[in-house]
Amino acid sequence: MGKILENIIPSEITTKLNKINSLVIFTGAGISASAKIPTLTGPGCSPVWEYNFINDLLSKEKISSKTILHLRLLDNLLEKVRLAYPTPAHLAIDKIASRFSSFNVISQNFDDLHLRNNLSTCLMLHGEITKARCLECNLLKAIETSYKEHWKTKCICGGAWKPDLLLFDEVMAKELWQKAENLAQSCEMFISIGSSGQVLPGGLLPAIARGKGAFLVEINLIPTEITPHFHYTVLGKSDEIVPRLFT
Numbered sequence: 001m002g003k004i005l006e007n008i009i010p011s012e013i014t015t016k017l018n019k020i021n022s023l024v025i026f027t028g029a030g031i032s033a034s035a036k037i038p039t040l041t042g043p044g045c046s047p048v049w050e051y052n053f054i055n056d057l058l059s060k061e062k063i064s065s066k067t068i069l070h071l072r073l074l075d076n077l078l079e080k081v082r083l084a085y086p087t088p089a090h091l092a093i094d095k096i097a098s099r100f101s102s103f104n105v106i107s108q109n110f111d112d113l114h115l116r117n118n119l120s121t122c123l124m125l126h127g128e129i130t131k132a133r134c135l136e137c138n139l140l141k142a143i144e145t146s147y148k149e150h151w152k153t154k155c156i157c158g159g160a161w162k163p164d165l166l167l168f169d170e171v172m173a174k175e176l177w178q179k180a181e182n183l184a185q186s187c188e189m190f191i192s193i194g195s196s197g198q199v200l201p202g203g204l205l206p207a208i209a210r211g212k213g214a215f216l217v218e219i220n221l222i223p224t225e226i227t228p229h230f231h232y233t234v235l236g237k238s239d240e241i242v243p244r245l246f247t
């Protein structure tokens, strides 16, 4: 078990950051909370009934029926993402990317806030709500209108669409997970920001990085299930701590 600190960034962390060449940043819904994108766990999260509703609708089994209710839910989330701006924490991450010879973000979020600026190396473990994937040929296409409108169209191959999201009862693609695992295994430092660590398999990455000797820092509002894997857990708002950490 490491040290849990409130709003304090010890010099050991900043000294390490200045020495290392490879950094992995792992982000969860907490980093996008101030952009008003709903979180499903943690303080201020969606109420349980809403979580159950989303969980139920965003299952592969249910979504294949593509009712108006599914599309309304997806359009509601899409609208929230379109109206959102990258948070101070997202912007601070973009700024430090060029400092390292190996810099990667692994995100469990469905929003595209990491991808809005210059950050090109972001592994989106759970896909992006702004895109649809063809069920037949796997073509990825941005949703320019709304889910409701997009779903009236077909892919050029004639196939129907699915949201480019890892649905609750779907298994992550092997190659994607392998990439994430390789990054966690080979980084010198691993920083988790706003992840509860409850969603698998992403929640396994801190333990994987620790097992290979990385230095681990967690930034979150409250301690999490994965806290024991970190050398330091800094409790506080990511918008306040991340910019301070990366100055």
Ligand SMILES: [Zn+2]
Binding pocket: 134, 135, 136, 137, 138, 139, 155, 156, 157, 158, 159
């Ligand atoms: Zn197709």
